[in-house]
Amino acid sequence: MSDRSLSFRAPSLVVQIIIGLLAGIVLALAWPQGARAAGLLGTVFVSALKAVAPALVLILVTASIANHQQGQKTHIRAILLLYVVGTLAAALVGVLASTLFPSTLLLKAPTDAGLSAPGGIGEVLRTLLMQIVDNPVNALLHANYIGLLAWAVGLGLALRHAGAGTRAVVADLSAAITWIVRMVIRLAPLGVFGIVASLLAESGLGALKAYLHVLCVLVGAMLFMAFVGNPLIVAVVTRRNPYPLVLRCLRESGITAFFTRSSAANIPVNLELCRKLGLHEETYSVAIPLGATINMAGAAITISVLTLAAVHTLGIAVDLPTSLLLSVVAAVGACGASGVPGGSLLLIPLACGLFGISNDVAMQVVAVGFVVGVVQDSAETALNSSTDVVFVAAAEQARGRG
Numbered sequence: 001m002s003d004r005s006l007s008f009r010a011p012s013l014v015v016q017i018i019i020g021l022l023a024g025i026v027l028a029l030a031w032p033q034g035a036r037a038a039g040l041l042g043t044v045f046v047s048a049l050k051a052v053a054p055a056l057v058l059i060l061v062t063a064s065i066a067n068h069q070q071g072q073k074t075h076i077r078a079i080l081l082l083y084v085v086g087t088l089a090a091a092l093v094g095v096l097a098s099t100l101f102p103s104t105l106l107l108k109a110p111t112d113a114g115l116s117a118p119g120g121i122g123e124v125l126r127t128l129l130m131q132i133v134d135n136p137v138n139a140l141l142h143a144n145y146i147g148l149l150a151w152a153v154g155l156g157l158a159l160r161h162a163g164a165g166t167r168a169v170v171a172d173l174s175a176a177i178t179w180i181v182r183m184v185i186r187l188a189p190l191g192v193f194g195i196v197a198s199l200l201a202e203s204g205l206g207a208l209k210a211y212l213h214v215l216c217v218l219v220g221a222m223l224f225m226a227f228v229g230n231p232l233i234v235a236v237v238t239r240r241n242p243y244p245l246v247l248r249c250l251r252e253s254g255i256t257a258f259f260t261r262s263s264a265a266n267i268p269v270n271l272e273l274c275r276k277l278g279l280h281e282e283t284y285s286v287a288i289p290l291g292a293t294i295n296m297a298g299a300a301i302t303i304s305v306l307t308l309a310a311v312h313t314l315g316i317a318v319d320l321p322t323s324l325l326l327s328v329v330a331a332v333g334a335c336g337a338s339g340v341p342g343g344s345l346l347l348i349p350l351a352c353g354l355f356g357i358s359n360d361v362a363m364q365v366v367a368v369g370f371v372v373g374v375v376q377d378s379a380e381t382a383l384n385s386s387t388d389v390v391f392v393a394a395a396e397q398a399r400g401r402g
């Protein structure tokens with residue numbers, strides 16, 4: 001066998017995912033019935049990610065804190081500040097996009113009594129507090145990542161006083177579950193193939209035509225934030241060319257998140273990307289799960305754009321102070337959005353309340369959100385999840401670690 005044949009390497013995971021995407025499109029067009037059956041592959045892949053993510057967060061963060069050496073800096077404060085600035089900036093971008101390109105909706109969808117939206121900022125904060133003090137077993141069962149983070153931090157701090165042997169066992173357990181996660185991630189090409197094939201075969205894009213304008217505003221604002229807003233923030237913080245980092249994160253994290261449509265499910269992917277970027281494990285093992293729960297730039301855009309679409313439909317005048325207030329409410333509400341598909345939509349009535357819009361009308365806007373959610377939620381999650389890695393890496397580069 002020649003040396004040339006020995007040098008053959010399998011394509012990278014990103015290339016394999018793109019191949020799976022194209023294969024899914026071809027199957028959906030050529031054999032819709034088979035494409036629906038292939039959806040099982042996508043379901044298995046996303047379910048596997050969601051199964052390992054809660055345990056990964058609990059064990060990895062616990063091990064990271066328990067084995068933290070005194071004097072090592074993790075830059076969590078800087079990362080938290082970037083999360084807050086990025087989410088607020090995204091909300092402002094959503095408000096600006098809606099002002100420049102106002103959308104109107106067909107508010108004829110029936111309300112769904114089964115949906116329950118928060119009644120105010122106080123309720124959102126109360127929900128966050130109750131998630132923090134949740135039972136750890138219940139948090140694992142229901143993927144309550146805020147509760148898992150709280151328990152992981154508590155256990156990690158307590159185990160720092162344990163013996164070296166105990167801390168070594170925790171570190172070994174963290175390494176073992178990380179290995180399992182890497183095995184799951186290798187299934188991504190098959191998962192994307194199944195997701196795309198079944199989605200196109202069952203739904204198509206016909207349902208989006210009636211809401212094409214608002215969808216373009218949503219996706220356009222998210223693209224602006226991904227390719228202009230985030231790079232500007234990174235450039236200010238690091239004083240470097242931000243695009244190599246931003247584009248890599250979009251390619252290796254955003255693509256997977258686009259199809260899984262879950263920031264929580266994409267946590268293992270982001271942790272692996274941070275490892276490949278050579279970032280400090282004690283930093284990203286805490287910051288990435290935290291970002292999946294509170295760094296929600298895409299959710300802030302969704303809340304602000306759909307709320308203003310309802311406002312424009314009803315002919316309500318909006319002044320500058322109210323627009324700024326909406327941006328703050330959208331940013332705070334986005335931080336309370338769950339890391340699961342559609343998690344931001346039920347916070348729209350909260351923002352609509354600023355304009356005196358009734359809950360019945362607001363829930364119709366939520367219904368519209370589910371219609372465009374085929375594309376909107378995917379783009380939102382891609383922005384949310386890729387931004388987590390962007391800001392963690394930016395914080396480390398700013399301190400000379402990158």
